[in-house]
Amino acid sequence: xxxxxxxxxxxxxxxxxxxxxxxxxxxxxxxxxxxxxxxxxxxxxxxxxxxxxxxxxxxxxxxxxxxxxxxxxxxxxxxxxxxxxxxxxxxxxxxxxxxxxxxxxxxxxxxxxxxxxxxxxxxxxxxxxxxxxxxxxxxxxxxxxxxxxxxxxxxxxxxxxxxxxxxxxxxxxxxxxxxxxxxxxxxxxxxxxxxxxxxxxxxxxxxxxxxxxxxxxxxxxxxxxxxxxxxxxxxxxxxxxxxxxxxxxxxxxxxxxxxxxxxxxxxxxxxxxxxxxxxxxxxxxxxxxxxxxxxxxxxxxxxxxxxxxxxxxxxxxxxxxxxxxxxxxxxxxxxxxxxxxxxxxxxxxxxxxxxxxxxxxxxxxxxxxxxxxxxxxxxxxxxxxxxxxxxxxxxxxxxxxxxxxxxxxxxxxxxxx
Amino acid sequence: xxxxxxxxxxxxxxxxxxxxxxxxxxxxxxxxxxxxxxxxxxxxxxxxxxxxxxxxxxxxxxxxxxxxxxxxxxxxxxxxxxxxxxxxxxxxxxxxxxxxxxxxxxxxxxxxxxxxxxxxxxxxxxxxxxxxxxxxxxxxxxxxxxxxxxxxxxxxxxxxxxxxxxxxxxxxxxxxxxxxxxxxxxxxxxxxxxxxxxxxxxxxxxxxxxxxxxxxxxxxxxxxxxxxxxxxxxxxxxxxxxxxxxxxxxxxxxxxxxxxxxxxxxxxxxxxxxxxxxxxxxxxxxxxxxxxxxxxxxxxxxxxxxx
Numbered sequence: 248x249x250x251x252x253x254x255x256x257x258x259x260x261x262x263x264x265x266x267x268x269x270x271x272x273x274x275x276x277x278x279x280x281x282x283x284x285x286x287x288x289x290x291x292x293x294x295x296x297x298x299x300x301x302x303x304x305x306x307x308x309x310x311x312x313x314x315x316x317x318x319x320x321x322x323x324x325x326x327x328x329x330x331x332x333x334x335x336x337x338x339x340x341x342x343x344x345x346x347x348x349x350x351x352x353x354x355x356x357x358x359x360x361x362x363x364x365x366x367x368x369x370x371x372x373x374x375x376x377x378x379x380x381x382x383x384x385x386x387x388x389x390x391x392x393x394x395x396x397x398x399x400x401x402x403x404x405x406x407x408x409x410x411x412x413x414x415x416x417x418x419x420x421x422x423x424x425x426x427x428x429x430x431x432x433x434x435x436x437x438x439x440x441x442x443x444x445x446x447x448x449x450x451x452x453x454x455x456x457x458x459x460x461x462x463x464x465x466x467x468x469x470x471x472x473x474x475x476x477x478x479x480x481x482x483x484x485x486x487x488x489x490x491x492x493x494x495x496x497x498x499x500x501x502x503x504x505x506x507x508x509x510x511x512x513x514x515x516x517x518x519x520x521x522x523x524x525x526x527x528x529x530x531x532x533x534x535x536x537x538x539x540x541x542x543x544x545x546x547x548x549x550x551x552x553x554x555x556x557x558x559x560x561x562x563x564x565x566x567x568x569x570x571x572x573x574x575x576x577x578x579x580x581x582x583x584x585x586x587x588x589x590x591x592x593x594x595x596x597x598x599x600x601x602x603x604x605x606x607x608x609x610x611x612x613x614x615x616x617x618x619x620x621x622x623x624x625x626x627x628x629x630x631x632x633x634x635x636x637x638x639x640x641x642x643x644x645x646x647x648x649x650x651x652x653x654x655x656x657x658x659x660x661x662x663x664x
Numbered sequence: 665x666x667x668x669x670x671x672x673x674x675x676x677x678x679x680x681x682x683x684x685x686x687x688x689x690x691x692x693x694x695x696x697x698x699x700x701x702x703x704x705x706x707x708x709x710x711x712x713x714x715x716x717x718x719x720x721x722x723x724x725x726x727x728x729x730x731x732x733x734x735x736x737x738x739x740x741x742x743x744x745x746x747x748x749x750x751x752x753x754x755x756x757x758x759x760x761x762x763x764x765x766x767x768x769x770x771x772x773x774x775x776x777x778x779x780x781x782x783x784x785x786x787x788x789x790x791x792x793x794x795x796x797x798x799x800x801x802x803x804x805x806x807x808x809x810x811x812x813x814x815x816x817x818x819x820x821x822x823x824x825x826x827x828x829x830x831x832x833x834x835x836x837x838x839x840x841x842x843x844x845x846x847x848x849x850x851x852x853x854x855x856x857x858x859x860x861x862x863x864x865x866x867x868x869x870x871x872x873x874x875x876x877x878x879x880x881x882x883x884x885x886x887x888x889x890x891x892x893x894x895x896x897x898x899x900x901x902x903x904x905x906x907x908x909x910x911x912x913x914x915x916x917x918x919x920x921x922x923x924x925x926x927x928x929x930x931x932x933x934x935x936x937x938x939x940x941x942x943x944x945x946x947x948x949x950x951x952x953x954x955x956x957x958x959x960x961x962x963x964x965x966x967x968x969x970x971x
Contacts, residue, residue: 428821429821432911432912484799487818488822489819489822490797494799498799623933628909632913635911635913641913
């Protein structure tokens with residue numbers, strides 16, 4: 248057989264094969280969650296495929312650090328998958344503005360989500376939503392139940408009780424009161440400032456006032472959280488300045504520390520590592536105050552407008568917004584909570600406890616994630632440094648507030664009222 | 665004049681130069697001009713627009729940028745100073761001790777001191793992070809054994825110590841380089857000279873200061889310039905130990921980490937290749953200036969001895 252014939256046969260085979268496959272649509276999901284590959288392959292995708300014969304789904308994740316750049320390159324080259332996992336706020340907003348994410352505002356399934364859930368993937372004025380919210384992470388405190396029982400302690404409800412509790416643990420000396428360090432800086436901001444601060448600025452109300460220019464970062468509601476953080480240093484371990492994030496995790500799971508200022512994503516890791524019972528309490532409220540939690544929108548899914556399988560992709564997205572998906576996803580990944588309004592029951596007690604705070608507390612997202620994290624200097628990274636500085640004691644709370652306001656003023660002009 | 669008498673074209677020169685010239689042009693010269701070009705443009709609505717030296721004006725004129733830049737430059741200078749003040753004298757001292765003929769286990773010392781140099785930055789960074797860790801490190805325990813526990817500090821987490829600590833870690837890693845170069849230079853000094861000195865009564869330490877040191881000065885010059893270039897390009901060690909944010913409070917920020925965060929972006933802060941290229945150009949110019957000063961003002965005045 249001459250080479251040309253071989254090529255001809257191969258071409259024919261490709262065309263025929265393509266025709267056979269055309270009856271079955273294959274959707275490809277772009278994602279940075281390569282840790283979740285097996286969960287998607289074994290649990291989530293089979294559940295969808297069983298109900299929707301004719302649609303095959305492939306979960307194709309990239310390493311988290313490369314996700315944004317790799318995805319943008321693929322979108323520009325026109326080789327990206329049909330479904331795109333969306334990071335919250337500006338990353339996805341820029342993609343939407345460039346026309347790489349389809350407008351999904353007309354999808355009925357969006358009615359299953361509240362405004363906070365949608366805020367991460369809507370335009371600034373809220374007129375268009377371009378990703379179906381999947382999950383959020385909640386901040387609070389995870390504690391060592393055995394240690395609490397040993398010292399006869401109870402979950403604190405108010406800030407006064409919280410600090411009295413920390414004093415007691417410190418006095419006893421068996422356990423380090425707070426497992427946190429400032430070497431990596433971001434924990435001080437997300438598990439510190441955003442965690443305990445929302446009760447001062449009253450969650451969404453204060454966050455929106457800041458964006459509207461009605462309040463300043465030098466106002467008491469934004470400085471008070473720093474004052475609280477300034478007290479944390481004395482309860483952290485010896486040499487906390489050089490304690491990194493994995494150090495803190497190990498310190499807690501080895502049972503050497505009593506309380507871990509946490510994000511809910513720690514749950515599965517802690518379940519695997521710690522051999523003691525764990526409990527969780529929400530950020531303590533001010534005496535007589537209301538309860539607020541940081542329930543930060545984290546992950547969503549959108550549609551590539553260049554995908555040839557629009558119909559099938561929308562079917563999948565509708566399913567992602569459904570109650571069934573919410574249950575499946577939240578249980579497969581304890582600590583990543585569905586943003587759906589449909590009630591979800593979680594099997595993991597710690598995750599269930601943290602999710603239950605949504606009923607008794609008002610939810611808000613991290614304060615500088617939306618709009619305010621856009622310019623240079625970027626407030627979302629500046630508050631890492633200021634929070635860590637305040638805990639280290641190298642900056643006073645007032646200086647931190649002033650620094651943040653100056654950074655914001657240097658590029659942000661609130662919309663005219 | 666007939667054709668035979670013209671000097672023949674010496675093609676072999678071009679042929680032998682070609683590989684180096686091509687590789688160097690493709691990998692060094694073109695990217696350098698690419699960086700220069702990038703630093704003269706700005707992205708407007710996803711298009712690159714020529715803006716002249718505006719980016720440099722921003723870097724030096726806008727306090728948000730200039731403060732970071734000067735801080736990085738200052739830290740870099742301190743980083744270099746520690747290397748010059750600690751690494752090179754120790755390297756010379758070790759080399760001088762190794763060249764003493766009576767010393768035993770020479771090969772062992774030489775290898776042991778040189779080994780950290782061939783280790784990866786990541787290994788060195790993590791090893792020292794663990795050694796100095798207040799939680800699991802052996803540093804607090806060792807100090808406790810000699811009753812000096814109170815001297816222990818979380819050095820890598822304190823603004824006032826972090827940069828110096830990292831510089832000293834780098835010194836530990838690279839002290840083998842000056843040691844090797846100086847050792848080689850010391851070995852090349854002919855015994856006749858030293859013997860002639862001995863006859864004139866110059867022995868022991870005096871022989872080192874009066875004969876050997878002047879003879880190894882050119883090597884010390886080379887080492888200084890290598891240290892300068894290496895230090896102003898430093899990035900890896902700071903990144904592995906303190907992360908891209910150069911914690912605590914940017915106190916370990918060097919030009920390399922500043923460039924990295926600007927060019928590639930960090931967390932929610934998107935990357936800005938144009939400003940990144942501007943910083944890269946400044947790094948290049950600073951290093952170029954340092955090397956030029958060395959070549960034209962120091963090396964030309966250095967006397968070389970032929971044996």
